[in-house]
Amino acid sequence: MDALHEFDVIRPKTIAEMLAARKAHPASRLIGGGTDILVNIRRGIEKPPVLIETTAVAELHGIAANEREIVVGASAKLAALAQNAAVLKHYPAIAAAADSIAGPTHRNMGTVGGNLCLDTRCIYYNQSEWWRGANAHCLKTALGEMCHVAPKSKGVCFATYSGDLAPAFLLYGGEIDLAGPDGTRTLALADFYTGYAKQDGSTGDGRTYLAIRPGEIVLRVRAKNVPGLVSAYDKIRIRKSIEYPVAGVAVALARKGDTLADLRVAFTGTNPRPVLLDGTSALCGKPLSDAALAALDDLCRDQIMSMKTTFTPGTYRRRVATVMAKRLVKRLWGAA
Ligand SMILES: Cc1cc2nc3c(=O)[nH]c(=O)nc-3n(C[C@H](O)[C@H](O)[C@H](O)COP(=O)(O)OP(=O)(O)OC[C@H]3O[C@@H](n4cnc5c(N)ncnc54)[C@H](O)[C@@H]3O)c2cc1C
Ligand code: SF4
Structure with a gap:
């Protein structure tokens, strides 16, 4: 350092x-x-x-959650979110995601706003000045002329978004409140992230990954619950006690008898933005069959675009994210 x-x-x-x-x-x-x-x-x-x-800023520390809605201030600490009884009861995926971030000391210091605005990561970027200089830098720090991960990327950076909270809030249709020189505004959390994801044609990349404007601050994140929705979060990491996700998966589903009534799946650690999987509604309205799980597998493989931005290969991260998603779906289906 x-x-x-x-x-x-x-x-x-x-x-x-x-x-x-x-x-x-x-x-x-x-x-x-x-x-x-x-x-x-x-x-x-x-x-x-x-x-x-x-x-x-005391007013940014609030955490309010009930069976209908959750509102969390940007300065709320991760540990407080992970331990909040109402969040644990009504939004288990959010509590579990918060509880999985880094180690206990980071969670006591780290804030919800800081986690949502986390910089994207890459093995060629998160290095010392000396190391980056020895590799002629890269596009993300503007001093280099090429991307070492994808040398033919024609100016696109694939640095990965690895925050754990965003996918959990995306399950519940999260929104983010911002304040800036021109007043306040609310954005869908999905639109707050602009890094590339195949399914929505977003044009940003690992450098331009947030829709935040100059001078703006995140005030709070909010989301709405749906009766009957059960949720969970899981991630795989190199050091289980303190580490960014190699891949993280949040799942929420609702079951009515033998029918899958609702299914939402979101990923982190795979793309330059958190990804809310598109197309899961086509799996609903019928039982959770092997064919439905195979279709989920196809959706994940198609929409997860992990590159060699970490020490684990992109193909491994896509595979492991898909396996975790199917495991969580099966677990929640059995418990619902
Ligand atoms: C060893 C280690 C392991 C880690 N593991 C994980 C992990 O497993 N999962 C994970 O998600 N993260 C991980 N992190 C990253 C980090 O600890 C967490 O993401 C944490 O939540 C960041 O919050 P913070 O308040 O400390 O952010 P800060 O470092 O204070 O800020 C991060 C960014 O957010 C911006 N920001 C902060 N607040 C606001 C606001 N209100 N409005 C607008 N912008 C704002 C800052 O300007 C900065 O760009 C790890 C870090 C370390 C060092
Ligand atoms: S993906 Fe490419 S441009 Fe982006 S940080 Fe990594 S090496 Fe740099």
Whole structure:
């Protein structure tokens, strides 16, 4: 790790103060728990002159959940989300995803906003300045001229989105509230992520992966429940006690007798954005048969586009994500 450069830290106590600080310091960066951005700064990936802390804004710490709706402030800590009784009861996939992030110390520091805005990752990017320089850099830091993962990518970066919370919120039709110089707005969480995914024709990539505008901050994430929906989250990682997902899968389904009434599947760690699987409604309205699981397999293989951005090959991540999805579906079907 390199030594930290000099920077100022501002600690606003209200949203208005935070927006004013952003306006006064256009090159500033927000910092929640700092468990991702400080690592990037230590690696010389970014050098913001000013960091604006989000954690002193009390109104952004709220976690409210019941059987109909969940609303979580951007500064809420991951550990608080994972341990919240109402979240555990009504949104088990969200609680499990939060509980699976990094290790206990990261979860005590890390925030929901920081997790949702997590930078995309790649073995050629998450390295020291010295290492990246020795490899002539790459497109994601703008100093290089080619992508080492896909040299023929013609300017596209495939760095992978690896946040665990996003797929869990996507299951419940998550929305995100933003505030900025032009006021507040709400975006579907699926539209907040712009990195490439085959099924929706998005045009972003591993560099332009968020629809956040200059000066904007994430205020909160919200989502709605559906009666009868059961959910779970699972991930595979290299070190089980503290690690990003090699692949992470969130599943929610509803069963009416012997009929699959609703099925939602979302992935992380596979594409430059979290992926909500398209086409699962075609599997509903009938029992969960071997043919339905084979069709789910096809959907996953078609829409997961993992590249060699981690130490595990892309083909392995696609295979393992598909297996985890089918396992979770079978488990939830049996328990529903
Ligand atoms: C060893 C290790 C293991 C890890 N394992 C995992 C893992 O398993 N799963 C996982 O998902 N992550 C993992 N992480 C990454 C990180 O710890 C978590 O994603 C954490 O939730 C990030 O939250 P934070 O508050 O610390 O983010 P920060 O580092 O503070 O910020 C991250 C980004 O979000 C932006 N940001 C923060 N708050 C806001 C806001 N309110 N509005 C707009 N932008 C904002 C920051 O500017 C920055 O770009 C790991 C990190 C380490 C070091
Ligand atoms: S996918 Fe390519 S451009 Fe993107 S960070 Fe990795 S090497 Fe760089």
